[in-house]
Amino acid sequence: MPGFPTLECHVSLIVQKFGGSSVSDAEGIRRVAKRIVETRKAGNDVVVAVSAMGDTTDELLDLAHEVTPIPAPRELDMLLTAGERISMALLAMAIKSMGHDARSFTGSQAGMITDAQHGSARIVDVTPVRLREALDEGAIVIVAGFQGFNRDTKDITTLGRGGSDTTAVALAAALDADICEIYTDVDGVFTSDPRVVPLARKIDRITSEEMLELAANGAKVLYIRAVEYARRHNVTLHVRSSFNNNEGTIVYNPDAPIRLGGSAAEREENAVEDPMIAGVAADLSEAKITVVGVPDIPGKAAQIFKIVAKTNANVDMIVQNVSSAATGRTDISFTVPMNDGHRVMQALEAEKDDAGFQSLQYDDQIGKLALVGAGMRTNSGVSAKLFGSLSDAGINIEMISTSEIRISVVTRADSVTDALRVVHTAFGLDAEDEAIVHAGTGR
Numbered sequence: 001m002p003g004f005p006t007l008e009c010h011v012s013l014i015v016q017k018f019g020g021s022s023v024s025d026a027e028g029i030r031r032v033a034k035r036i037v038e039t040r041k042a043g044n045d046v047v048v049a050v051s052a053m054g055d056t057t058d059e060l061l062d063l064a065h066e067v068t069p070i071p072a073p074r075e076l077d078m079l080l081t082a083g084e085r086i087s088m089a090l091l092a093m094a095i096k097s098m099g100h101d102a103r104s105f106t107g108s109q110a111g112m113i114t115d116a117q118h119g120s121a122r123i124v125d126v127t128p129v130r131l132r133e134a135l136d137e138g139a140i141v142i143v144a145g146f147q148g149f150n151r152d153t154k155d156i157t158t159l160g161r162g163g164s165d166t167t168a169v170a171l172a173a174a175l176d177a178d179i180c181e182i183y184t185d186v187d188g189v190f191t192s193d194p195r196v197v198p199l200a201r202k203i204d205r206i207t208s209e210e211m212l213e214l215a216a217n218g219a220k221v222l223y224i225r226a227v228e229y230a231r232r233h234n235v236t237l238h239v240r241s242s243f244n245n246n247e248g249t250i251v252y253n254p255d256a257p258i259r260l261g262g263s264a265a266e267r268e269e270n271a272v273e274d275p276m277i278a279g280v281a282a283d284l285s286e287a288k289i290t291v292v293g294v295p296d297i298p299g300k301a302a303q304i305f306k307i308v309a310k311t312n313a314n315v316d317m318i319v320q321n322v323s324s325a326a327t328g329r330t331d332i333s334f335t336v337p338m339n340d341g342h343r344v345m346q347a348l349e350a351e352k353d354d355a356g357f358q359s360l361q362y363d364d365q366i367g368k369l370a371l372v373g374a375g376m377r378t379n380s381g382v383s384a385k386l387f388g389s390l391s392d393a394g395i396n397i398e399m400i401s402t403s404e405i406r407i408s409v410v411t412r413a414d415s416v417t418d419a420l421r422v423v424h425t426a427f428g429l430d431a432e433d434e435a436i437v438h439a440g441t442g443r
Contacts, residue, residue, distance in 0.1 A: 013044065014039060016035075017049045017167070017181065018032050018048065019164065023053050023054075023087050029094050033091055037100050047141040049168035050164065051084060060082065060083060077118045084164070088104040088142045106144050107148045108156060110126075111174075112143075114157045116153050116157070118158070122159075127174075131143070161223065162222075165225075166229055169237070172230075172233075173234075182237055186436070188247075189239050191277075191278070199430040201435075203279065206252075208251055210279075211251045212228065214372050217372070222239060234253055237250070237252075276427075279372055282417075286338055288364075288366050289341065290331055291332045292359045293327070293359065294332055307347050312340075316335045316336065317408060318333070319333045329358070341362060345362055366411070368410050371407045376405050376406075377404055389425075393418060395419050
């Protein structure tokens with residue numbers, strides 16, 4: 001009306017990601033569609049990345065291996081991307097049935113450009129031209145997660161485990177979204193895996209640095225590649241449950257502004273109150289290799305790890321024993337992903353004589369526990385409390401590794417569950433009530 005100021009309303013762009021447990025059946029798809037429509041009705045533009053339904057990806061993998069022991073990588077990617085295409089189409093149908101325009105896009109249609117590595121491709125560019133056009137026309141955009149397209153080979157690729165998380169974050173960065181919501185079957189990021197530690201407590205806010213450490217050390221609620229991408233491109237994540245409307249966990253870069261998180265002063269005040277320890281994670285997917293009798297002379301350790309590097313295995317923890325004065329030899333132990341363990345052993349054995357070590361030992365019955373918290377920087381006594389709590393529980397430590405915000409230990413695999421619960425309690429992380437995992441997976 002004349003004489004009254006016009007109020008300009010900012011329309012937020014929200015990227016949402018829904019995992020397989022959230023869209024596992026028709027009822028789940030309708031529930032997700034309703035949530036997406038509610039977000040649109042609130043005045044937001046919405047882009048959704050969706051995973052394959054339930055265990056579809058695993059079922060397709062099993063089917064491929066029934067057909068042939070070693071599926072061709074290109075054809076395997078073609079097969080696996082079918083799961084997300086089913087989800088995206090069904091979700092778009094459900095949204096349309098609720099009276100809202102929705103358009104589904106494959107990874108290639110969405111402009112998700114990757115390198116040529118089948119099964120574990122990395123995103124090299126995102127050109128969401130068609131998505132922006134659909135948003136401008138008022139549509140809700142649904143994108144198949146986990147997949148992309150290589151410009152050189154013209155082939156479809158997949159991003160590997162957690163690929164839908166990475167898809168969502170990449171879309172949020174490319175579209176300059178206000179926030180990226182990762183929906184799962186738990187209420188957010190917890191101080192430990194709520195399936196293993198029932199009294200795990202939901203974390204309201206956690207830095208991307210802390211989340212990276214937790215993800216790298218076994219926390220399954222977010223995949224490390226997605227967290228890395230979000231941190232690099234200053235994407236704020238909101239991890240929350242698809243089964244309720246509770247506030248989840250904000251994962252933020254403390255060095256960048258939070259677009260939906262209050263003023264800089266408020267963030268600084270909250271950071272002061274952040275707990276010393278963010279959480280405790282465990283990982284049973286690694287194996288320990290010990291190279292016995294390595295000549296203790298310059299260059300031998302480098303030679304050994306050059307051999308390991310040729311296998312493309314990621315080395316995690318490394319411990320070198322004190323050299324024996326009598327023999328002039330030492331032992332070097334390190335951990336690698338269990339899936340890479342035998343390949344690394346074969347590579348080392350093939351060059352044993354040249355490297356000059358005496359023997360190899362392989363141990364896949366280990367577990368890694370990591371205590372993570374940015375507050376460690378300014379608090380003493382963390383190591384003493386960690387080691388003391390494990391000692392009191394009779395749990396032996398085989399390897400130790402530290403960073404500025406993390407302490408990791410390796411122990412026996414059958415001791416990890418007890419170790420998680422003991423350490424969780426020792427650092428005062430227990431909640432009063434047990435956590436709820438709605439679909440039983442923690443994803």
